[in-house]
Amino acid sequence: xxxxxxxxxxxxxxxxxxxxxxLGSMGFVAVGTATTNEGAGKIDSGLAQAxxxxxxxxxDVTQADSVASLLDEIRDRYSAPYxxxxxxxxxxxxxxxxMKDHEWDAVIDTNLSSAYRLTRACLRDMLKMRGGRVVNITxxxxxxxxxxxxNYVAAKAGVVGFTxxxxxxxxxxxxxxxxxxxxxIETDMTAKLGESQQAKLVEKIPLGRIGSTDxxxxxxxxxxxxxxxxITGETVHVNGGLYMA
Ligand code: NAP
Numbered sequence: 001x002x003x004x005x006x007x008x009x010x011x012x013x014x015x016x017x018x019x020x021x022x023l024g025s026m027g028f029v030a031v032g033t034a035t036t037n038e039g040a041g042k043i044d045s046g047l048a049q050a051x052x053x054x055x056x057x058x059x060d061v062t063q064a065d066s067v068a069s070l071l072d073e074i075r076d077r078y079s080a081p082y083x084x085x086x087x088x089x090x091x092x093x094x095x096x097x098x099m100k101d102h103e104w105d106a107v108i109d110t111n112l113s114s115a116y117r118l119t120r121a122c123l124r125d126m127l128k129m130r131g132g133r134v135v136n137i138t139x140x141x142x143x144x145x146x147x148x149x150x151n152y153v154a155a156k157a158g159v160v161g162f163t164x165x166x167x168x169x170x171x172x173x174x175x176x177x178x179x180x181x182x183x184x185i186e187t188d189m190t191a192k193l194g195e196s197q198q199a200k201l202v203e204k205i206p207l208g209r210i211g212s213t214d215x216x217x218x219x220x221x222x223x224x225x226x227x228x229x230x231i232t233g234e235t236v237h238v239n240g241g242l243y244m245a
Contacts (some may be wrong), residue, residue, distance in 0.1 A: 005029045005074060006224065007081040009061055009118060010088025012039035014187035015137065018213035019085055021050055022221045029078050030054030033070065033088070061088050061114035062106075071121050083224045086115040086159075087137045091189060092146045104151045112153035115162055123170070127187030131174040133224040136163050137216075138235060140183040143245045156181075160235055167233030176232040178223045183239025185211045206241030 002029075011020040011032025024030035024047060031054050032043045041102055043056025057073060060066045075083060089111040092103035115136050126132030142147060142156035168176040184190055184201050190210065194203070202210060219236050222228050237245055 003027075003029060003030060003168055004082040005078045005080065006083035006085070007074065007122070008032045008085040008087055009059060010034075010112070011043055014189065015182065015185060015213045015216050016087040017043075017175050018056070019045065019087060020218035021046070021052060021222045022054030022086075022110050022214070022217035023083065023224065024050065024054050026048065026221055027225075028054075028083060031074055031078070031081070032056050033059035037062055059088075064071070064108045067117050067121050069133070074182070075125075076218050078109065080129070081205045082126070082129060082131065083133045083135070084118060084122045085135045085137065085220060085224075086118055087224050088114060089152075089155075089189075091152050091192075092148070092154070095148055096150045099151065100184070107151035107157075108155050110156040111152065112162070115159055119162075119166065123175075126175050127170070127173050132170075132176075133184060134163075134166065134175065134177040136177070136179045138164075138179045138181045140165075140181050140237065140239045142181060143237075144243045163235065171235065176223070176229065178214060178228075178231060179235040180219050180223070181235050181237045181239065181245075182216045182238070183211055183242045185213055185238075186215055187213060202241060205239075211238060213241055 006023040006028035008016050008020045010016040012034035020030045020032040034040045039055035040058050059070045072133040092107050104222045136159045140161045142155045142160055163177050163179040216238050
């Protein structure tokens with residue numbers, strides 16, 4: 001797999017950063033995105049420190065022109081991505097009665113429509129390569145539901161349906177499409193919850209702890225490996241037993 005390009009959206013921190021570094025350590029040219037130049041610079045320095053090949057680039061997953069220019073730059077610098085990890089996401093939590101249109105729209109656009117945009121932009125090249133790997137990061141809440149997150153859960157459940165349908169469309173071309181559904185993982189996203197809410201959540205996790213970003217990254221690294229070539233359309237759960245789908 002050496003010298004093949006792996007593109008990870010939202011790789012400036014959290015789960016995306018761990019995935020980027022894991023794929024870099026497998027020998028991929030690891031291209032990660034952030035929403036700002038500063039974030040892209042941090043990705044560069046993180047990769048350099050870890051002695052990994054790759055680059056940080058700027059991307060707003062909600063903007064079609066940003067997606068197009070990112071792909072142009074990756075093709076110019078390296079070659080088209082063989083691996084795409086749709087990881088970037090946001091939360092705008094609210095009970096449905098209080099939810100604002102902009103909270104609904106931002107989450108659907110950033111967390112679901114982004115997968116459509118990025119994947120469509122990468123797919124033609126994967127078809128030409130007669131191979132490729134798409135991994136979409138969903139969430140345990142896509143299966144369990146979560147009060148206060150109707151927008152986020154709708155987007156993440158949509159990602160699961162997207163994964164299955166696309167897997168069927170491209171299976172004959174040697175491209176696999178899978179999803180990974182993390183439970184509660186230690187990142188900025190879960191830090192927002194506050195200590196007492198976190199403690200209550202941990203009580204419900206059979207393995208008795210919050211998960212690490214590396215534990216999610218390992219699963220992604222398996223799904224993009226040659227050994228996972230017979231797995232497609234699946235969702236792998238990484239949630240400490242919190243929810244058994
Ligand atoms: P995070 O720490 O909040 O990081 C989010 C990443 O997405 C950042 O790199 C951010 O870039 C990027 N991003 C946000 N808006 C973007 C946009 N419009 N365009 C491009 N990039 C954008 O998130 P995380 O906790 O690592 O979560 C990563 C994935 O795992 C997400 O899909 C999330 O839904 C899923 N997940 C997380 C958990 C958890 O417990 N943490 C649980 C289940 C699922 P900037 O740094 O530039 O803002």
